[in-house]
Amino acid sequence: MSQVTQASLAPPPVALAPTQAVSLNINGQAHSLQIAPWTTLLDALREYLDLTGTKKGCDHGQCGACTVLVDGKRINSCLSLAVMHEDSHIQTIEGLGTEDKLSPLQQAFIDHDAFQCGYCTPGQICSAQGLINEGKAKTEAEVRELMSGNICRCGAYSNILNAVMEVLNNEGLIIEDKVWSAGDTKPDLAPVEPPKQ
Protein backbone atom coordinates (compact mmCIF):
# COMPACT_ATOMS: atom_id res chain seq x y z
CA MET A 1 0.00 0.00 0.00
CA SER A 2 1.48 3.22 -1.08
CA GLN A 3 1.81 6.16 1.16
CA VAL A 4 -0.79 8.79 0.57
CA THR A 5 0.31 12.24 1.51
CA GLN A 6 -1.91 14.74 3.24
CA ALA A 7 -1.71 17.09 0.28
CA SER A 8 -3.04 14.60 -2.24
CA LEU A 9 -6.08 13.89 -0.05
CA ALA A 10 -6.99 17.52 0.16
CA PRO A 11 -9.77 18.63 -2.17
CA PRO A 12 -8.48 20.13 -5.40
CA PRO A 13 -8.12 23.89 -5.24
CA VAL A 14 -11.23 25.61 -6.50
CA ALA A 15 -10.81 28.98 -8.15
CA LEU A 16 -13.65 31.01 -6.71
CA ALA A 17 -14.94 33.61 -9.07
CA PRO A 18 -13.78 36.97 -7.75
CA THR A 19 -16.94 39.01 -7.53
CA GLN A 20 -17.23 42.72 -7.06
CA ALA A 21 -19.95 45.12 -6.01
CA VAL A 22 -21.62 46.97 -8.86
CA SER A 23 -24.37 49.57 -8.63
CA LEU A 24 -26.57 49.90 -11.67
CA ASN A 25 -29.35 52.38 -12.29
CA ILE A 26 -31.91 50.62 -14.44
CA ASN A 27 -35.20 52.17 -15.52
CA GLY A 28 -34.86 54.74 -12.76
CA GLN A 29 -34.22 52.21 -10.03
CA ALA A 30 -30.90 51.64 -8.24
CA HIS A 31 -29.69 48.02 -8.00
CA SER A 32 -26.67 46.69 -6.09
CA LEU A 33 -25.18 43.50 -7.43
CA GLN A 34 -22.28 41.31 -6.37
CA ILE A 35 -21.09 39.86 -9.66
CA ALA A 36 -18.02 38.54 -11.44
CA PRO A 37 -16.39 41.18 -13.64
CA TRP A 38 -16.94 39.12 -16.79
CA THR A 39 -20.73 39.41 -16.41
CA THR A 40 -21.99 41.27 -19.45
CA LEU A 41 -24.62 43.96 -19.02
CA LEU A 42 -26.98 41.62 -20.89
CA ASP A 43 -26.39 38.74 -18.46
CA ALA A 44 -26.68 41.09 -15.47
CA LEU A 45 -30.10 42.23 -16.72
CA ARG A 46 -31.40 38.77 -17.56
CA GLU A 47 -29.77 36.46 -15.02
CA TYR A 48 -29.42 38.68 -11.96
CA LEU A 49 -32.23 41.24 -12.26
CA ASP A 50 -34.87 39.13 -14.02
CA LEU A 51 -35.28 41.80 -16.70
CA THR A 52 -35.69 39.26 -19.46
CA GLY A 53 -37.24 41.65 -21.98
CA THR A 54 -33.76 42.26 -23.33
CA LYS A 55 -32.92 39.27 -25.52
CA LYS A 56 -29.77 37.29 -26.15
CA GLY A 57 -29.53 36.56 -29.86
CA CYS A 58 -26.04 36.13 -31.25
CA ASP A 59 -24.20 37.34 -28.11
CA HIS A 60 -21.55 38.86 -30.43
CA GLY A 61 -22.94 42.29 -31.33
CA GLN A 62 -24.17 41.21 -34.74
CA CYS A 63 -27.95 40.97 -34.33
CA GLY A 64 -29.06 43.84 -32.07
CA ALA A 65 -31.55 41.76 -30.01
CA CYS A 66 -29.75 42.88 -26.82
CA THR A 67 -30.03 46.62 -27.56
CA VAL A 68 -30.59 48.82 -24.50
CA LEU A 69 -30.22 52.56 -23.94
CA VAL A 70 -27.36 53.86 -21.81
CA ASP A 71 -27.74 57.55 -20.98
CA GLY A 72 -30.20 57.68 -23.88
CA LYS A 73 -27.84 56.07 -26.40
CA ARG A 74 -28.43 52.62 -27.87
CA ILE A 75 -25.74 50.00 -27.33
CA ASN A 76 -25.34 46.22 -27.61
CA SER A 77 -25.55 45.03 -23.98
CA CYS A 78 -23.90 41.71 -24.93
CA LEU A 79 -20.59 43.43 -25.76
CA SER A 80 -20.40 45.50 -22.61
CA LEU A 81 -19.48 44.50 -19.09
CA ALA A 82 -21.85 45.41 -16.25
CA VAL A 83 -18.88 46.79 -14.26
CA MET A 84 -18.39 49.40 -17.01
CA HIS A 85 -21.80 50.94 -16.32
CA GLU A 86 -21.73 52.29 -12.80
CA ASP A 87 -23.03 55.88 -12.87
CA SER A 88 -24.93 55.22 -16.14
CA HIS A 89 -28.68 55.43 -16.57
CA ILE A 90 -29.76 52.24 -18.30
CA GLN A 91 -33.14 51.93 -19.97
CA THR A 92 -34.50 48.58 -21.11
CA ILE A 93 -37.69 47.66 -22.95
CA GLU A 94 -39.33 47.27 -19.52
CA GLY A 95 -38.67 50.96 -18.83
CA LEU A 96 -39.99 52.46 -22.06
CA GLY A 97 -43.70 52.25 -21.30
CA THR A 98 -46.13 50.64 -18.88
CA GLU A 99 -48.79 48.01 -19.48
CA ASP A 100 -51.41 50.74 -19.18
CA LYS A 101 -49.54 53.27 -21.26
CA LEU A 102 -47.30 51.88 -23.95
CA SER A 103 -44.59 54.08 -25.42
CA PRO A 104 -45.41 55.53 -28.86
CA LEU A 105 -43.01 53.04 -30.47
CA GLN A 106 -44.49 50.07 -28.62
CA GLN A 107 -47.98 51.11 -29.74
CA ALA A 108 -46.81 51.69 -33.32
CA PHE A 109 -45.19 48.23 -33.49
CA ILE A 110 -48.55 46.68 -32.50
CA ASP A 111 -50.54 48.89 -34.89
CA HIS A 112 -48.25 48.07 -37.81
CA ASP A 113 -47.87 44.36 -36.98
CA ALA A 114 -44.13 45.03 -36.94
CA PHE A 115 -43.06 41.56 -35.80
CA GLN A 116 -43.73 37.90 -36.26
CA CYS A 117 -41.95 35.78 -33.64
CA GLY A 118 -41.18 38.85 -31.54
CA TYR A 119 -37.70 37.85 -30.42
CA CYS A 120 -35.94 40.82 -32.01
CA THR A 121 -38.72 43.27 -31.07
CA PRO A 122 -37.39 44.64 -27.73
CA GLY A 123 -34.07 45.35 -29.42
CA GLN A 124 -35.77 46.88 -32.46
CA ILE A 125 -37.85 49.18 -30.24
CA CYS A 126 -34.91 50.22 -28.04
CA SER A 127 -32.84 50.82 -31.17
CA ALA A 128 -35.62 52.90 -32.74
CA GLN A 129 -35.89 54.90 -29.51
CA GLY A 130 -32.13 55.52 -29.72
CA LEU A 131 -32.54 56.58 -33.35
CA ILE A 132 -35.24 59.10 -32.29
CA ASN A 133 -33.03 60.38 -29.46
CA GLU A 134 -30.15 60.91 -31.92
CA GLY A 135 -32.32 62.98 -34.25
CA LYS A 136 -30.16 62.21 -37.30
CA ALA A 137 -32.57 60.22 -39.46
CA LYS A 138 -34.62 62.62 -41.58
CA THR A 139 -35.65 60.37 -44.47
CA GLU A 140 -36.86 56.81 -44.92
CA ALA A 141 -33.52 55.82 -46.45
CA GLU A 142 -31.73 57.17 -43.39
CA VAL A 143 -34.05 55.28 -41.05
CA ARG A 144 -33.29 52.06 -42.94
CA GLU A 145 -29.54 52.70 -42.73
CA LEU A 146 -29.66 53.67 -39.05
CA MET A 147 -31.74 50.60 -38.13
CA SER A 148 -29.27 48.26 -39.84
CA GLY A 149 -27.83 47.08 -36.52
CA ASN A 150 -31.03 45.12 -35.81
CA ILE A 151 -31.64 41.89 -37.65
CA CYS A 152 -35.17 40.43 -37.95
CA ARG A 153 -35.00 36.79 -39.03
CA CYS A 154 -38.74 36.73 -39.75
CA GLY A 155 -38.24 39.57 -42.18
CA ALA A 156 -40.72 42.05 -40.69
CA TYR A 157 -38.55 44.93 -41.87
CA SER A 158 -41.14 46.78 -43.96
CA ASN A 159 -43.62 46.92 -41.07
CA ILE A 160 -40.87 47.83 -38.60
CA LEU A 161 -39.93 50.69 -40.93
CA ASN A 162 -43.56 51.83 -41.12
CA ALA A 163 -43.87 51.78 -37.33
CA VAL A 164 -40.70 53.83 -36.84
CA MET A 165 -41.65 56.24 -39.62
CA GLU A 166 -45.06 56.85 -38.05
CA VAL A 167 -43.57 57.80 -34.70
CA LEU A 168 -40.93 60.01 -36.33
CA ASN A 169 -43.61 61.72 -38.39
CA ASN A 170 -45.85 62.24 -35.37
CA GLU A 171 -42.95 63.92 -33.63
CA GLY A 172 -42.32 66.12 -36.67
CA LEU A 173 -38.87 64.66 -37.25
CA ILE A 174 -39.22 63.58 -40.87
CA ILE A 175 -38.72 65.92 -43.78
CA GLU A 176 -40.71 63.81 -46.24
CA ASP A 177 -44.34 64.94 -46.58
CA LYS A 178 -46.02 61.53 -46.43
CA VAL A 179 -47.38 60.67 -43.00
CA TRP A 180 -47.61 56.92 -42.41
CA SER A 181 -50.40 55.55 -40.32
CA ALA A 182 -51.50 52.07 -39.34
CA GLY A 183 -52.91 50.09 -42.24
CA ASP A 184 -51.10 52.05 -44.94
CA THR A 185 -49.66 49.96 -47.70
CA LYS A 186 -46.28 51.23 -48.59
CA PRO A 187 -45.35 51.52 -52.25
CA ASP A 188 -42.52 49.37 -53.47
CA LEU A 189 -39.13 50.88 -52.92
CA ALA A 190 -37.27 52.16 -55.93
CA PRO A 191 -34.99 49.43 -57.27
CA VAL A 192 -31.38 49.71 -56.20
CA GLU A 193 -29.38 51.22 -59.03
CA PRO A 194 -26.73 48.94 -60.44
CA PRO A 195 -23.23 50.27 -59.79
CA LYS A 196 -22.11 52.71 -62.47
CA GLN A 197 -18.76 52.09 -63.97
Next chain:
Amino acid sequence: MNSFTFTQATAVAGAVQDKAAHDDAAYIGGGTNLIDLMKENVARPTHLIGLKKLGLDTIENTPDGGLRLGALATNADTAWHPEVEKRYPLLNQAILAGASPQLRNMATDGGNLMQRTRCYYFYDLATPCNKREPGSGCSAIGGYTRVHAILGTSEHCIATHPSDMCVALAALEATVRVSGPNGERTIAFEDFHRLPGDQPERDNTLEPGELITGLDLPEKGFAKNFSYLKLRDRTSYAFALVSVAAALELDGNTITEARLALGGVAHKPWRDKAAEAMLIGQPATADTFRRAAAKVLEGAKGQGTNNFKIELAKRAIVRALKQAAEMNQVLDTNAFQNSNP
Protein backbone atom coordinates in the same frame (compact mmCIF):
# COMPACT_ATOMS: atom_id res chain seq x y z
CA MET B 1 -14.42 33.82 -21.36
CA ASN B 2 -11.61 33.29 -18.89
CA SER B 3 -11.51 34.68 -15.36
CA PHE B 4 -10.15 38.20 -14.95
CA THR B 5 -10.12 41.16 -12.59
CA PHE B 6 -11.28 44.67 -13.48
CA THR B 7 -10.24 48.10 -12.30
CA GLN B 8 -11.56 51.46 -13.47
CA ALA B 9 -8.62 53.77 -14.04
CA THR B 10 -9.02 57.45 -13.22
CA ALA B 11 -5.72 58.79 -14.56
CA VAL B 12 -3.48 57.91 -17.51
CA ALA B 13 -0.41 57.43 -15.28
CA GLY B 14 -2.38 55.08 -13.02
CA ALA B 15 -3.64 53.07 -15.99
CA VAL B 16 -0.12 52.69 -17.40
CA GLN B 17 1.20 51.60 -13.98
CA ASP B 18 -1.65 49.13 -13.54
CA LYS B 19 -0.85 47.64 -16.95
CA ALA B 20 2.83 47.24 -16.05
CA ALA B 21 1.89 45.56 -12.76
CA HIS B 22 0.06 42.69 -14.50
CA ASP B 23 1.40 40.08 -16.89
CA ASP B 24 -1.57 39.77 -19.22
CA ALA B 25 -3.51 42.96 -18.71
CA ALA B 26 -5.46 44.78 -21.41
CA TYR B 27 -6.91 48.26 -21.65
CA ILE B 28 -10.62 48.33 -22.40
CA GLY B 29 -12.39 51.28 -24.04
CA GLY B 30 -15.78 50.45 -25.55
CA GLY B 31 -14.96 46.74 -25.51
CA THR B 32 -16.81 46.01 -28.75
CA ASN B 33 -13.93 44.03 -30.24
CA LEU B 34 -12.07 42.91 -27.11
CA ILE B 35 -15.10 41.37 -25.37
CA ASP B 36 -16.01 39.55 -28.56
CA LEU B 37 -12.45 38.18 -28.82
CA MET B 38 -12.60 37.17 -25.15
CA LYS B 39 -15.88 35.31 -25.69
CA GLU B 40 -14.15 33.42 -28.50
CA ASN B 41 -11.11 32.77 -26.28
CA VAL B 42 -8.90 34.45 -28.88
CA ALA B 43 -7.98 37.07 -26.27
CA ARG B 44 -7.47 35.88 -22.69
CA PRO B 45 -6.39 38.84 -20.53
CA THR B 46 -6.30 38.19 -16.78
CA HIS B 47 -6.83 41.84 -15.89
CA LEU B 48 -8.82 44.61 -17.58
CA ILE B 49 -8.20 48.31 -17.07
CA GLY B 50 -11.28 50.43 -17.77
CA LEU B 51 -10.52 53.75 -19.47
CA LYS B 52 -13.91 55.48 -19.49
CA LYS B 53 -13.09 57.73 -16.53
CA LEU B 54 -9.79 59.09 -17.86
CA GLY B 55 -11.52 62.22 -19.15
CA LEU B 56 -10.17 61.59 -22.65
CA ASP B 57 -13.52 61.81 -24.40
CA THR B 58 -13.39 65.41 -25.59
CA ILE B 59 -12.99 66.76 -29.13
CA GLU B 60 -11.26 70.13 -29.29
CA ASN B 61 -9.68 72.52 -31.76
CA THR B 62 -5.90 72.67 -31.54
CA PRO B 63 -3.86 75.91 -31.63
CA ASP B 64 -2.41 74.97 -35.06
CA GLY B 65 -5.85 74.90 -36.63
CA GLY B 66 -6.37 71.16 -36.38
CA LEU B 67 -8.69 69.03 -34.27
CA ARG B 68 -7.84 66.72 -31.37
CA LEU B 69 -10.01 63.63 -30.90
CA GLY B 70 -9.81 62.21 -27.38
CA ALA B 71 -9.00 58.50 -27.49
CA LEU B 72 -12.14 57.73 -25.50
CA ALA B 73 -14.51 59.81 -27.65
CA THR B 74 -16.98 57.39 -29.20
CA ASN B 75 -17.08 56.82 -32.95
CA ALA B 76 -20.64 58.20 -33.04
CA ASP B 77 -19.80 61.36 -31.09
CA THR B 78 -16.81 61.87 -33.39
CA ALA B 79 -18.68 61.36 -36.66
CA TRP B 80 -21.43 63.76 -35.63
CA HIS B 81 -19.25 66.36 -33.95
CA PRO B 82 -19.99 69.72 -35.66
CA GLU B 83 -16.28 70.34 -36.39
CA VAL B 84 -15.87 66.88 -37.93
CA GLU B 85 -19.02 67.24 -40.03
CA LYS B 86 -17.93 70.66 -41.26
CA ARG B 87 -14.14 70.35 -41.62
CA TYR B 88 -13.49 66.59 -41.97
CA PRO B 89 -16.54 65.16 -43.77
CA LEU B 90 -14.36 62.33 -45.13
CA LEU B 91 -13.89 61.13 -41.54
CA ASN B 92 -17.61 61.51 -40.85
CA GLN B 93 -18.44 59.38 -43.91
CA ALA B 94 -15.87 56.70 -43.14
CA ILE B 95 -17.01 56.29 -39.53
CA LEU B 96 -20.68 56.11 -40.52
CA ALA B 97 -19.84 53.47 -43.15
CA GLY B 98 -18.58 51.15 -40.39
CA ALA B 99 -20.35 48.88 -37.90
CA SER B 100 -23.88 49.70 -36.62
CA PRO B 101 -25.30 52.66 -34.68
CA GLN B 102 -25.15 50.63 -31.45
CA LEU B 103 -21.50 49.69 -31.96
CA ARG B 104 -20.54 53.24 -32.94
CA ASN B 105 -22.10 54.47 -29.67
CA MET B 106 -19.78 52.15 -27.72
CA ALA B 107 -16.59 51.94 -29.79
CA THR B 108 -13.93 54.54 -29.03
CA ASP B 109 -11.58 56.33 -31.42
CA GLY B 110 -8.48 54.83 -29.80
CA GLY B 111 -10.09 51.41 -29.81
CA ASN B 112 -10.86 51.70 -33.50
CA LEU B 113 -7.12 51.70 -34.23
CA MET B 114 -6.65 48.68 -31.96
CA GLN B 115 -9.20 46.44 -33.72
CA ARG B 116 -7.92 42.99 -34.61
CA THR B 117 -8.43 41.42 -38.00
CA ARG B 118 -11.70 39.66 -38.88
CA CYS B 119 -9.82 36.84 -40.62
CA TYR B 120 -12.00 33.74 -40.10
CA TYR B 121 -8.99 31.62 -39.22
CA PHE B 122 -7.76 34.10 -36.60
CA TYR B 123 -11.13 33.65 -34.85
CA ASP B 124 -11.18 29.86 -35.22
CA LEU B 125 -9.11 28.26 -32.44
CA ALA B 126 -9.20 24.94 -34.27
CA THR B 127 -7.06 26.25 -37.14
CA PRO B 128 -3.41 27.37 -37.15
CA CYS B 129 -2.87 31.14 -37.28
CA ASN B 130 0.43 32.97 -37.04
CA LYS B 131 -1.28 36.08 -35.71
CA ARG B 132 -2.94 34.18 -32.86
CA GLU B 133 -0.22 31.57 -32.24
CA PRO B 134 3.08 32.74 -33.76
CA GLY B 135 4.78 29.97 -35.70
CA SER B 136 1.69 27.78 -36.03
CA GLY B 137 1.14 28.57 -39.72
CA CYS B 138 -1.38 30.48 -41.81
CA SER B 139 -4.66 28.74 -42.65
CA ALA B 140 -5.85 31.59 -44.84
CA ILE B 141 -3.15 31.02 -47.45
CA GLY B 142 -4.70 28.38 -49.68
CA GLY B 143 -8.00 28.75 -47.83
CA TYR B 144 -11.07 30.92 -48.36
CA THR B 145 -9.79 34.45 -48.78
CA ARG B 146 -12.71 36.75 -49.62
CA VAL B 147 -11.85 39.18 -46.79
CA HIS B 148 -8.09 38.85 -47.16
CA ALA B 149 -5.29 41.06 -48.38
CA ILE B 150 -3.98 41.61 -51.89
CA LEU B 151 -1.26 44.11 -51.00
CA GLY B 152 1.66 43.95 -48.57
CA THR B 153 1.09 40.32 -47.59
CA SER B 154 3.77 37.94 -46.37
CA GLU B 155 4.14 34.17 -46.44
CA HIS B 156 3.13 34.28 -42.76
CA CYS B 157 -0.10 36.28 -42.87
CA ILE B 158 -2.61 37.72 -45.36
CA ALA B 159 -4.99 39.30 -42.85
CA THR B 160 -6.58 42.73 -43.37
CA HIS B 161 -7.17 45.57 -40.95
CA PRO B 162 -10.96 45.91 -40.73
CA SER B 163 -11.39 49.61 -39.94
CA ASP B 164 -13.12 52.21 -42.10
CA MET B 165 -12.26 55.11 -39.80
CA CYS B 166 -8.54 54.34 -40.06
CA VAL B 167 -8.64 54.57 -43.86
CA ALA B 168 -9.83 58.18 -43.57
CA LEU B 169 -7.30 58.90 -40.80
CA ALA B 170 -4.53 57.62 -43.07
CA ALA B 171 -5.68 59.85 -45.93
CA LEU B 172 -5.95 62.85 -43.58
CA GLU B 173 -2.46 62.22 -42.10
CA ALA B 174 -3.58 62.07 -38.48
CA THR B 175 -1.09 61.79 -35.64
CA VAL B 176 -1.51 59.22 -32.86
CA ARG B 177 -0.72 60.45 -29.32
CA VAL B 178 0.37 57.75 -26.89
CA SER B 179 1.45 57.56 -23.27
CA GLY B 180 3.49 54.72 -21.83
CA PRO B 181 6.03 53.58 -19.25
CA ASN B 182 8.64 55.79 -20.95
CA GLY B 183 6.47 58.88 -21.21
CA GLU B 184 4.54 60.40 -24.05
CA ARG B 185 5.22 60.35 -27.78
CA THR B 186 3.45 60.81 -31.09
CA ILE B 187 3.29 58.37 -34.01
CA ALA B 188 2.53 59.41 -37.59
CA PHE B 189 -0.56 57.51 -38.74
CA GLU B 190 1.26 55.74 -41.57
CA ASP B 191 3.75 54.38 -39.01
CA PHE B 192 1.12 53.19 -36.52
CA HIS B 193 -0.15 50.04 -38.21
CA ARG B 194 2.40 47.66 -39.72
CA LEU B 195 2.65 45.00 -42.40
CA PRO B 196 2.70 41.39 -41.21
CA GLY B 197 6.24 40.46 -42.33
CA ASP B 198 7.50 37.67 -40.11
CA GLN B 199 5.74 39.07 -37.02
CA PRO B 200 2.04 39.03 -37.90
CA GLU B 201 1.17 38.87 -34.19
CA ARG B 202 2.10 42.56 -34.06
CA ASP B 203 -0.65 44.73 -35.55
CA ASN B 204 0.98 48.05 -34.74
CA THR B 205 4.11 49.80 -33.49
CA LEU B 206 2.94 50.48 -29.93
CA GLU B 207 5.51 49.53 -27.29
CA PRO B 208 4.36 47.26 -24.44
CA GLY B 209 2.10 49.15 -22.04
CA GLU B 210 1.57 52.15 -24.27
CA LEU B 211 -1.91 53.69 -24.29
CA ILE B 212 -3.45 55.79 -27.05
CA THR B 213 -4.58 59.10 -25.53
CA GLY B 214 -5.71 60.95 -28.63
CA LEU B 215 -5.63 61.55 -32.37
CA ASP B 216 -4.63 64.87 -33.90
CA LEU B 217 -6.02 65.91 -37.27
CA PRO B 218 -4.05 68.52 -39.20
CA GLU B 219 -5.84 71.65 -40.39
CA LYS B 220 -6.32 70.44 -43.95
CA GLY B 221 -9.55 68.44 -44.11
CA PHE B 222 -10.26 68.26 -47.88
CA ALA B 223 -13.88 69.18 -47.13
CA LYS B 224 -14.54 70.35 -50.70
CA ASN B 225 -13.47 67.30 -52.71
CA PHE B 226 -13.57 63.93 -51.03
CA SER B 227 -15.18 60.53 -51.23
CA TYR B 228 -15.33 57.47 -49.00
CA LEU B 229 -16.46 54.58 -51.17
CA LYS B 230 -17.09 51.26 -49.43
CA LEU B 231 -17.89 48.07 -51.33
CA ARG B 232 -19.20 45.15 -49.29
CA ASP B 233 -21.31 42.01 -49.42
CA ARG B 234 -24.47 43.71 -48.13
CA THR B 235 -25.69 47.30 -48.27
CA SER B 236 -24.99 48.11 -44.65
CA TYR B 237 -23.34 46.70 -41.54
CA ALA B 238 -20.60 44.60 -43.20
CA PHE B 239 -16.85 44.88 -43.42
CA ALA B 240 -15.34 46.27 -46.60
CA LEU B 241 -14.22 44.02 -49.42
CA VAL B 242 -12.56 47.17 -50.73
CA SER B 243 -12.93 50.74 -49.52
CA VAL B 244 -11.34 53.93 -50.82
CA ALA B 245 -10.75 57.27 -49.16
CA ALA B 246 -10.07 59.85 -51.85
CA ALA B 247 -9.38 63.53 -51.22
CA LEU B 248 -8.41 66.17 -53.76
CA GLU B 249 -7.58 69.82 -54.07
CA LEU B 250 -8.33 71.27 -57.47
CA ASP B 251 -7.43 74.39 -59.35
CA GLY B 252 -10.11 74.43 -62.01
CA ASN B 253 -9.87 70.92 -63.38
CA THR B 254 -6.22 70.47 -62.42
CA ILE B 255 -5.34 68.38 -59.38
CA THR B 256 -3.04 70.29 -57.01
CA GLU B 257 -3.12 67.88 -54.07
CA ALA B 258 -4.29 64.29 -53.68
CA ARG B 259 -4.73 61.71 -50.96
CA LEU B 260 -5.59 58.10 -51.65
CA ALA B 261 -5.97 55.32 -49.07
CA LEU B 262 -7.58 51.88 -49.28
CA GLY B 263 -9.26 49.61 -46.75
CA GLY B 264 -9.94 45.87 -46.90
CA VAL B 265 -6.87 45.17 -49.02
CA ALA B 266 -3.93 45.04 -46.59
CA HIS B 267 -2.74 44.48 -43.02
CA LYS B 268 -2.91 48.27 -42.59
CA PRO B 269 -4.79 51.14 -44.20
CA TRP B 270 -3.05 51.21 -47.59
CA ARG B 271 -1.90 54.66 -48.58
CA ASP B 272 0.03 55.04 -51.84
CA LYS B 273 2.06 58.24 -52.02
CA ALA B 274 3.52 57.40 -55.44
CA ALA B 275 0.03 57.14 -56.90
CA GLU B 276 -0.91 60.41 -55.21
CA ALA B 277 2.16 62.09 -56.77
CA MET B 278 1.07 60.87 -60.21
CA LEU B 279 -2.19 62.77 -59.84
CA ILE B 280 -0.61 66.15 -59.07
CA GLY B 281 -0.69 68.58 -61.97
CA GLN B 282 -2.93 66.30 -64.00
CA PRO B 283 -6.46 67.00 -65.22
CA ALA B 284 -9.19 65.34 -63.13
CA THR B 285 -10.19 62.83 -65.79
CA ALA B 286 -10.93 59.12 -65.76
CA ASP B 287 -7.68 58.48 -67.66
CA THR B 288 -5.69 60.18 -64.93
CA PHE B 289 -7.55 58.22 -62.27
CA ARG B 290 -7.07 54.92 -64.09
CA ARG B 291 -3.32 55.46 -64.24
CA ALA B 292 -3.22 56.14 -60.49
CA ALA B 293 -5.36 53.06 -59.83
CA ALA B 294 -3.04 50.89 -61.92
CA LYS B 295 -0.10 52.24 -59.91
CA VAL B 296 -1.74 51.36 -56.56
CA LEU B 297 -2.46 47.80 -57.64
CA GLU B 298 0.88 47.32 -59.42
CA GLY B 299 2.23 44.86 -56.86
CA ALA B 300 -1.11 43.27 -55.93
CA LYS B 301 -1.25 39.52 -55.47
CA GLY B 302 -4.47 37.56 -55.31
CA GLN B 303 -4.83 34.48 -53.12
CA GLY B 304 -7.33 32.64 -55.31
CA THR B 305 -10.79 33.39 -53.98
CA ASN B 306 -9.93 37.07 -53.57
CA ASN B 307 -8.40 37.65 -57.02
CA PHE B 308 -11.47 39.71 -57.93
CA LYS B 309 -10.44 42.35 -55.41
CA ILE B 310 -7.59 43.55 -57.63
CA GLU B 311 -9.90 44.70 -60.43
CA LEU B 312 -12.54 45.77 -57.89
CA ALA B 313 -10.00 47.98 -56.13
CA LYS B 314 -8.93 49.60 -59.39
CA ARG B 315 -12.49 50.44 -60.35
CA ALA B 316 -13.28 51.63 -56.81
CA ILE B 317 -10.31 54.02 -56.91
CA VAL B 318 -11.43 55.48 -60.24
CA ARG B 319 -14.99 55.93 -59.02
CA ALA B 320 -13.97 57.44 -55.65
CA LEU B 321 -11.62 59.93 -57.30
CA LYS B 322 -14.33 60.82 -59.80
CA GLN B 323 -16.86 61.35 -57.00
CA ALA B 324 -14.37 63.53 -55.15
CA ALA B 325 -13.56 65.59 -58.24
CA GLU B 326 -17.18 66.15 -59.17
CA MET B 327 -18.17 67.64 -55.80
CA ASN B 328 -18.79 71.39 -55.85
CA GLN B 329 -16.76 71.72 -59.00
CA VAL B 330 -17.80 72.67 -62.50
CA LEU B 331 -15.90 70.19 -64.59
CA ASP B 332 -15.28 70.19 -68.30
CA THR B 333 -18.45 68.35 -69.30
CA ASN B 334 -16.56 66.31 -71.84
CA ALA B 335 -13.90 65.18 -69.44
CA PHE B 336 -15.62 61.88 -68.63
CA GLN B 337 -17.69 61.42 -71.71
CA ASN B 338 -15.40 59.23 -73.75
CA SER B 339 -13.18 57.93 -71.04
CA ASN B 340 -15.39 56.10 -68.56
CA PRO B 341 -14.12 52.62 -67.77
